[in-house]
Amino acid sequence: MSNEILCSENDKLIFLIPTSQHSPKEVTSILKKHPEIKFVSLVGVDLGGNDTDEKIPVALFLKNIEDFLNYGVQTDGSSVILPEIASLNDARVDIIPDSSVNWFVDYNFDNIDEITGLPVGTLRIPSFLIHNGTSRVDSRSIxxxxxxxxxxxxxxxxxxxxxxxxxxxxxxxxxxxxxxxxxxxxxxxxxxxxxxxxxxxxxxxxxxxxxxxxxxxxxxxxxxxxxxxxxxxxxxxxxxxxxxxxxxxxxxxxxxxxxxxxxxxxxxxxxxxxxxxxxxxxxxxxxxxxxxxxxxxxxxxxxxxxxxxxxxxxxxxxxxxxxxxxxxxxxxxxxxxxxxxxxxxxxxxxxxxxxxxxxxxxxxxxxxxxxxxxxxxxxxxxxxxxxxxxxxxxxxxxxxxxxxxxxxxxxxxxxxxxxxxxxxxxxxxxxxxxxxxxxxxxxxxxxxxxxxxxxxxxxxxxxxxxxxxxxxxxxxxxxxxxxxxxxxxxxxxxxxxxxxxxxxxxxxxxxxxxxxxxxxxxxxxxxxSEKIIHSYKVAILTQWATELTQRLIPDNMDFVRSCKKLHGSENVSDLDVVNWEKVNQLRNYLMKDSLSQKSLFTQIREAIEAADYDTASKLQLEMNQAMGTLKNLYAIYRRNLIELS
Incomplete structure (x- = not known):
């Protein structure tokens, strides 16, 4: 790749600033020549793969450019995915720019600058996340x-x-x-x-x-x-x-x-x-x-x-x-x-x-x-x-x-x-x-x-x-x-x-x-490190448990409820009755609690609440198989009906 700044064909927009031009003097010169670039964003990537995006006005960035490039900005680390590293009572995380890679200009083509007539740009600078001034805890650092x-x-x-x-x-x-x-x-x-x-x-x-x-x-x-x-x-x-x-x-x-x-x-x-x-x-x-x-x-x-x-x-x-x-x-x-x-x-x-x-x-x-x-x-x-x-x-x-x-x-x-x-x-x-x-x-x-x-x-x-x-x-x-x-x-x-x-x-x-x-x-x-692996595990485990109980089960419940009895008393065969009974039994097994028996959905929720992840995992597989069977049985049931009540 060329070390020259990449521009549009009419040389009005720049799209990246290469590693060779990251000195305060060169960056200042570039940003002053391109007033359509209104913001700077330091982009750190947490353990969940999420990238930060904060809008720092260019005027403020240029006023303190050496401090920004050397010391970055501070953020609340409890807001990014660094569990049991950046906690509520120990949340200081610094976002420090990385000068070893290209910096990109992100343009908002829906927001046209009134003075230049060009889309507003944000200089996105890939960065590191530093916890308590010493430990690099971000994905890029790893x-x-x-x-x-x-x-x-x-x-x-x-x-x-x-x-x-x-x-x-x-x-x-x-x-x-x-x-x-x-x-x-x-x-x-x-x-x-x-x-x-x-x-x-x-x-x-x-x-x-x-x-x-x-x-x-x-x-x-x-x-x-x-x-x-x-x-x-x-x-x-x-x-x-x-x-x-x-x-x-x-x-x-x-x-x-x-x-x-x-x-x-x-x-x-x-x-x-x-x-x-x-x-x-x-x-x-x-x-x-x-x-x-x-x-x-x-x-x-x-x-x-x-x-x-x-x-x-x-x-x-x-x-x-x-x-x-x-x-x-x-x-x-x-x-x-x-x-x-x-x-x-x-x-x-x-x-x-x-x-x-x-x-x-x-x-x-x-x-x-x-x-x-x-x-x-x-x-x-x-x-x-x-x-x-x-x-x-x-x-x-x-x-x-x-x-x-x-x-x-x-x-x-x-x-x-x-x-x-x-x-x-x-x-x-x-x-x-x-x-x-x-x-x-x-x-x-x-x-x-x-x-x-x-x-x-x-x-x-x-x-x-x-x-x-x-x-x-x-x-x-x-x-x-x-x-x-x-x-x-x-x-x-x-x-x-x-x-x-x-x-x-x-x-x-x-x-x-x-x-x-x-x-x-x-x-x-x-x-x-052991700390990084543990933090990653906690993040992914929390994500899995939350998605399982608050997204997958509710979505499955919606489908179970949508499987309704469609045949009436006329033009119905014994096969329709049998097919519906199979569907209905599986619906109840998945979702319906009774005084003597808990549904599969309830068992999964309770296993997650008890932190019994082995059981929750096995029950998830059982749920996936049962949902697949239900979808197939309901399709077979509908296929044989001439009239839908």
């Missing part, structure tokens, strides 16, 4: 520490075990100027006409027929998509593609020439960047996309599974590691010296093994909501197993869409070698996901290099079968599959080979206790 720790440890390892560099084509660690960690995300999302109700049957049919995937966009969806791509490019993201995804139905053209009944799934991809910048870019992209589509009267959701029964939205996350050499060249540390001989270098193999072996403590950051777990179900190209694909042969790249992690490689371009982690979704806290991935990858790399394993040995190890005892990896697991894991294995076989996946948020969080040795991997280098 990722920054993970990157610094990874780079320092890897450099130390390759100096101690130089054979790892020889396998890549680097003759000495002295040639290395820097270790570069790169990342990129692919953002999928749904857009629709406000208040449009999903027709599951039509959506499912369209998905099965692949009527929408990569098809031409039309109307306001096309305009909003194109404008989003143009804006993201102005922000320096380097847009690579925008297209329709598999979900959606054809919009309808009205007699007035407008489109309605819009319900489509889209994807936007942009160029990779350094890890912290990539996460910041994604945060920006979500805001730009949502604002742009909203301006065209369209509702955007980044939920992982907004519509039951059809494709959810993923955010496939790509990670790579390279060395910048002193001669200016770049070497991918995952690529072997001979791409026709090996899949990866020992460093690459170690990174993949570390991620999969320790994934149980990465997953709580990936799948932290009921919505995210709803997406991870067989049949929708979403991964449910801890398993990777590397390709059938060295010269046949992996194209397996059913696995957790895929090795991406291009025989003609060694710089392209990376991992695609397919489990994240658009609501993930990408900062924490990347930090956890890097910590676990480093664990595998360290084990591999200390053992002196070469690429061929590691390929054999990684391709182990169930029950085979091999280096580093767990005996009771397999880790590689080039087959469709949903078609090739039964659920029982998948669970036996790759481990049973968590089905609820609680089952996921419990892995921090179930695998203490894996949690220790996160703590290395003080990247994560």
């Amino acid at each position: 990722l920054m520490k993970a990157v610094e720790h990874f780079k320092a440890q890897l450099l130390s390892l390759i100096k101690e075990y130089p054979y790892a560099l020889e396998s890549i084509g680097i003759f000495s660690a002295d040639e290395i100027e820097d270790i570069v960690l790169t990342s990129a995300t692919e953002l999928e999302f749904w857009v629709k006409t406000p208040e449009e109700k999903a027709d599951i049957e039509k959506l499912s049919t369209s998905q099965g027929l692949k009527e929408q995937y990569w098809k031409r966009t039309v109307g306001p969806v096309r305009t909003a998509l194109e404008k989003s791509l143009i804006l993201l490019d102005k922000y320096g993201l380097g847009v690579e593609m925008g297209h329709k995804e598999v979900g959606g139905v054809q919009a309808k053209l009205t007699g007035s020439g407008n489109y309605n009944h819009i319900m489509e799934q889209l994807e936007i991809d942009w160029k990779y960047s350094t890890s912290l910048q990539a996460a910041d870019n994604e945060l920006l992209a979500r805001n730009v996309i949502k604002d742009t589509f909203t301006s065209y009267g369209l509702e955007v959701t980044f939920m992982a599974k907004p519509i039951e029964g059809v494709a959810g939205s993923g955010e496939h996350t790509h990670v790579g590691v390279a060395a910048k050499l002193k001669d200016g060249s770049i070497k991918n540390l995952f690529s072997p010296a001979d791409m026709t001989k090996d899949y990866m270098s020992p460093i690459g193999w170690g990174a993949l093994m570390g991620l999969l072996k320790n994934y149980e403590v990465v997953n709580p950051f990936v799948s932290s909501t009921n919505d995210s777990l709803n997406r991870l179900k067989p049949g929708f190209e979403a991964p449910v197993c801890i398993v990777a694909s590397i390709g059938h042969t060295v010269d046949t790249p992996s194209r397996n869409r059913t696995i957790l992690t895929g090795l991406v490689r291009d025989m003609s371009n060694p710089l392209a070698t990376r991992f695609e982690v397919r489990s994240p979704n658009p609501t993930c806290n990408t900062y924490l996901v990347l930090a956890a991935i890097y910590q676990t990858m480093l664990d595998g790399i360290s084990a591999v290099l200390k053992a002196g394993k070469n690429a061929k040995e590691l390929e054999i190890n990684f391709s182990k079968g169930l029950g085979e005892e091999k280096f580093y990896l767990e005996t009771a697991r397999a880790y590689r599959s080039e087959d469709d894991v949903f078609e090739h294995y039964t659920e029982e076989e998948r669970n036996a080979l790759f481990g049973k996946p968590p089905a609820t948020v609680w089952e996921n969080l419990v892995n921090f206790q179930r695998y203490p040795e894996k949690k220790t991997v996160l703590l290395q280098g003080n990247v994560f």
Whole structure:
């Protein structure tokens, strides 16, 4: 990316201030030349992935610019998600600017400045959250520490075990100027006409027929998509593609020439960047996309599974590691010296093994909501197993869409070698996901290099079968599959080979206790701390319990109430009576209390109130299954009725 300020074509608007121009003098000069920028906002990201946005008038910011850039602003930390860190009686949190990444200008195109005739802008400065003046407690800080720790440890390892560099084509660690960690995300999302109700049957049919995937966009969806791509490019993201995804139905053209009944799934991809910048870019992209589509009267959701029964939205996350050499060249540390001989270098193999072996403590950051777990179900190209694909042969790249992690490689371009982690979704806290991935990858790399394993040995190890005892990896697991894991294995076989996946948020969080040795991997280098992990657990547990009792159960109650008796005394068959009885029995089981028996909904509420989360988790699964059965039974009941009373 150029170090020059990115401007619009007419040079009236600037969209970012790069890292090279963050001195007080340069920032002052830029803001004075652009009076349409009225506000400054310091953007910290809490453990829940929420970004702060406070409007500081530019005049006040410039008056005290050195203090703002050095000391930031104070906020009430109890208002952000930092439970048991920033409490009501210990709530001081400072928001301190980060000068190591790009700063973006966020324009409100609905608010035109009367003097300049330009949209009002806010300079958004990515920042850190500091508790009590000493502890960095925000998501951005955790990722920054993970990157610094990874780079320092890897450099130390390759100096101690130089054979790892020889396998890549680097003759000495002295040639290395820097270790570069790169990342990129692919953002999928749904857009629709406000208040449009999903027709599951039509959506499912369209998905099965692949009527929408990569098809031409039309109307306001096309305009909003194109404008989003143009804006993201102005922000320096380097847009690579925008297209329709598999979900959606054809919009309808009205007699007035407008489109309605819009319900489509889209994807936007942009160029990779350094890890912290990539996460910041994604945060920006979500805001730009949502604002742009909203301006065209369209509702955007980044939920992982907004519509039951059809494709959810993923955010496939790509990670790579390279060395910048002193001669200016770049070497991918995952690529072997001979791409026709090996899949990866020992460093690459170690990174993949570390991620999969320790994934149980990465997953709580990936799948932290009921919505995210709803997406991870067989049949929708979403991964449910801890398993990777590397390709059938060295010269046949992996194209397996059913696995957790895929090795991406291009025989003609060694710089392209990376991992695609397919489990994240658009609501993930990408900062924490990347930090956890890097910590676990480093664990595998360290084990591999200390053992002196070469690429061929590691390929054999990684391709182990169930029950085979091999280096580093767990005996009771397999880790590689080039087959469709949903078609090739039964659920029982998948669970036996790759481990049973968590089905609820609680089952996921419990892995921090179930695998203490894996949690220790996160703590290395003080990247994560016990306090941070505990705070995160409290935040996610509170979110899960609140959503379960105050959103999911009430929504289910509404559906239970909507399942009414529809047949009268005429034109009714004995089958209608039997079908209704099945429906009604299930309604009562789910929702109706009596003196002798409590309903399933009541049992869940009471388990949550008693902090009996194991029971609440099991009952949630029972509720999900019962609700699915109820919906199916009621559909069968309605289908047989000629007349509805």
